[in-house]
Amino acid sequence: MKRRAVFLDRDGTLNEDVGYPSSFSQIRIFPAAFEAVKKIRDAGFLAVVVTNQSAVGRGLLTEAGLNIIHENMKAAFAAAGAPLDAVYYCPHYKPSDSPRYGIVCACRKPAAGLALKAAADLDLDLSASYVVGDKSGDVEFALNIGATPVLLQSGGGRESQSRLEEKGLHPSFVAADVLEAVNWILKREGSGIQA
Ligand SMILES: [Mg+2]
Ligand SMILES: [Zn+2]
Numbered sequence: 001m002k003r004r005a006v007f008l009d010r011d012g013t014l015n016e017d018v019g020y021p022s023s024f025s026q027i028r029i030f031p032a033a034f035e036a037v038k039k040i041r042d043a044g045f046l047a048v049v050v051t052n053q054s055a056v057g058r059g060l061l062t063e064a065g066l067n068i069i070h071e072n073m074k075a076a077f078a079a080a081g082a083p084l085d086a087v088y089y090c091p092h093y094k095p096s097d098s099p100r101y102g103i104v105c106a107c108r109k110p111a112a113g114l115a116l117k118a119a120a121d122l123d124l125d126l127s128a129s130y131v132v133g134d135k136s137g138d139v140e141f142a143l144n145i146g147a148t149p150v151l152l153q154s155g156g157g158r159e160s161q162s163r164l165e166e167k168g169l170h171p172s173f174v175a176a177d178v179l180e181a182v183n184w185i186l187k188r189e190g191s192g193i194q195a
Helices: 031-042 063-079 113-122 136-145 157-167 178-190
Strands: 005-008 046-052 086-090 130-133 148-152 173-175
Touching: 005 113, 005 178, 031 046, 031 063, 031 178, 046 113, 063 086, 086 113, 113 136, 130 136, 130 178, 136 148, 136 157, 148 157, 148 178, 173 178
Parallel strands: 005 046, 005 130, 046 086, 130 148, 148 173
Antiparallel strands: none
8 A cells, every 4th residue: 555645845844944054053943843743653654855955056055965964854853753754855946057957857846756756766645645835836736746735834834825825726724833734634634534
């Protein structure tokens, strides 16, 4: 049987959105994020981070540097008893001069690429999965992959909400933070309501 994931955005969802962090020392993980990830895993879902990191394409950070940040984040979550199952990122930035990063890619959210890669690697049922994020692009990403979108107000969520309303797109739930989002998901699962 295929597995299910809660896809988690990174900046503004798991940690404070501070622009383009270039080292782990700039990453402040929300305390509630540890409990949220633990609950996700206890409920049998995989916790999979999906993040646009155009800082790489913008030349603000190398891909090796980004991987070091992610290794540190994984270690922090594991140390809190809430290991992340995987981290997928898009390093691209279309206006970049770099031939490697200056492309129109298929992996920058809201494009589906990161989820398709995760689904292939981890044997996921995307239609039975969830996406939690603070940007309109996270909600669009969820709709593009057939998952259930939860929008957060913890990062850029309020602004995102009006942008989504203009487009006629609706998250299934709007939560104050990632823990409230996960509590809603687990309650919904418990009540047997399906997408
Ligand atoms: Mg975000
Ligand atoms: Zn990309």
